[in-house]
Amino acid sequence: MARLFISLYVFIVLALVGLSAGLERLFSPASQGPAQHVSTIITLFDSAHAAHLDIRTLADNTGLPYKVVPLTSIGWSTQSAEQLALGKSVLLYDEHLGEQLYIPLDKQTILELNISAQKADNQSLLLYSTIFFVLLGALIALWLWPLWRDLNQLKRSVSHVQDDGSIADNHVSNASLIAPIAQALNTMSVKVKSLLQSQRELSGAVAHEFRTPLARLKFALEARPTLDSPQWHAMAMDVEELERLVQEMLDYAGSDVLLPELNLAEIPLKELVEQVVRHLHTPHLAKHKVCIVGDNVTLLADDHFVQRALENLLINASRYAQYQIRLNISQSANHVLLSVEDDGPGIPHAVQEKIFDAFYRPDEGRTRASGGAGLGLAIVRRIQQWHEGDCWAQDSELGGVKFILRYPRHGL
Numbered sequence: 001m002a003r004l005f006i007s008l009y010v011f012i013v014l015a016l017v018g019l020s021a022g023l024e025r026l027f028s029p030a031s032q033g034p035a036q037h038v039s040t041i042i043t044l045f046d047s048a049h050a051a052h053l054d055i056r057t058l059a060d061n062t063g064l065p066y067k068v069v070p071l072t073s074i075g076w077s078t079q080s081a082e083q084l085a086l087g088k089s090v091l092l093y094d095e096h097l098g099e100q101l102y103i104p105l106d107k108q109t110i111l112e113l114n115i116s117a118q119k120a121d122n123q124s125l126l127l128y129s130t131i132f133f134v135l136l137g138a139l140i141a142l143w144l145w146p147l148w149r150d151l152n153q154l155k156r157s158v159s160h161v162q163d164d165g166s167i168a169d170n171h172v173s174n175a176s177l178i179a180p181i182a183q184a185l186n187t188m189s190v191k192v193k194s195l196l197q198s199q200r201e202l203s204g205a206v207a208h209e210f211r212t213p214l215a216r217l218k219f220a221l222e223a224r225p226t227l228d229s230p231q232w233h234a235m236a237m238d239v240e241e242l243e244r245l246v247q248e249m250l251d252y253a254g255s256d257v258l259l260p261e262l263n264l265a266e267i268p269l270k271e272l273v274e275q276v277v278r279h280l281h282t283p284h285l286a287k288h289k290v291c292i293v294g295d296n297v298t299l300l301a302d303d304h305f306v307q308r309a310l311e312n313l314l315i316n317a318s319r320y321a322q323y324q325i326r327l328n329i330s331q332s333a334n335h336v337l338l339s340v341e342d343d344g345p346g347i348p349h350a351v352q353e354k355i356f357d358a359f360y361r362p363d364e365g366r367t368r369a370s371g372g373a374g375l376g377l378a379i380v381r382r383i384q385q386w387h388e389g390d391c392w393a394q395d396s397e398l399g400g401v402k403f404i405l406r407y408p409r410h411g412l
């Protein structure tokens with residue numbers, strides 16, 4: 001906005017100054033010789049004076065205002081005085097009275113004839129104004145043309161939605177006044193494309209994840225199982241898996257919206273970790289040895305979301321750990337670190353970056369025991385982003401994988 005205002009303001013000022021100076025020079029009487037009618041009047045009176053005709057009678061016949069004044073009432077230049085002495089008329093210009101013609105009557109008096117044409121002055125003013133505003137309009141149109149061209153290009157871009165839901169890229173020059181708008185539209189197009197792609201992937205993944213338990217249910221129903229039979233319990237487990245998948249997808253969809261309002265508080269991190277381990281012991285951690293290492297560091301964060309991220313990591317570790325899961329709490333000058341590692345099969349280096357993507361799982365042959373829709377780690381990453389932190393995976397000393405959550409200390 002400031003750039004556009006300054007550009008237009010400077011342009012208009014320079015245009016006004018330039019047009020005024022140019023037209024003033026063009027229409028200034030000092031830059032013009034006598035008009036045709038003025039030359040005719042001068043010739044007429046000079047001829048009459050040379051023929052000794054009555055100058056006053058001739059002045060009356062012209063219809064121009066005149067008066068007789070003493071010769072000494074005006075300070076004459078040497079050239080004008082010599083001209084009058086020779087019986088020649090002298091043309092002078094007065095800023096207020098206009099053109100005045102002085103004709104000698106005798107050695108003591110002169111006739112002052114006002115030959116300024118008011119009509120001509122009005123016509124000059126009209127012509128001056130017309131030329132001024134036409135040129136000003138042309139200059140403003142010249143300044144607006146690149147802006148209009150770029151706006152038309154933006155209009156064409158946003159009017160053509162591509163098959164992937166994005167708008168066509170615009171190629172407005174960085175020197176253009178609307179370059180920031182064009183860049184913002186390009187950025188928006190990329191975000192829209194990414195969101196639509198994410199939605200398509202979500203729809204496809206939902207269909208894929210639901211297909212397996214639904215197929216098992218359909219097969220079991222065809223067998224008409226009796227109550228409390230193994231097939232009946234298998235059906236109940238399939239229903240629970242569907243319910244879990246739906247809940248995971250709802251949680252991920254909820255995390256994929258705008259930043260929620262965080263209820264930040266000082267959290268004794270080790271106490272929170274111990275509480276989560278106790279909560280998950282019976283359903284997930286009963287078969288594993290869980291070790292918690294580190295001091296009771298204070299973390300400024302939303303305890304609900306920190307607990308949720310930790311639960312996802314512990315549930316993920318319980319699916320793959322053989323015997324042991326270790327949690328470590330540490331801090332540095334600027335960060336608080338919380339890690340969860342296991343002695344499971346680990347994750348190849350090539351996919352350690354990808355495992356935080358939604359629906360990504362390094363092993364496609366998951367069993368019901370391992371379960372999951374591949375959304376737990378995606379939710380963890382989203383929670384870390386909300387806290388201005390980050391997360392990553394690396395090899396563990398226990399032989400499996402080590403997930404690390406890093407939070408800023410915020411001056412604690």
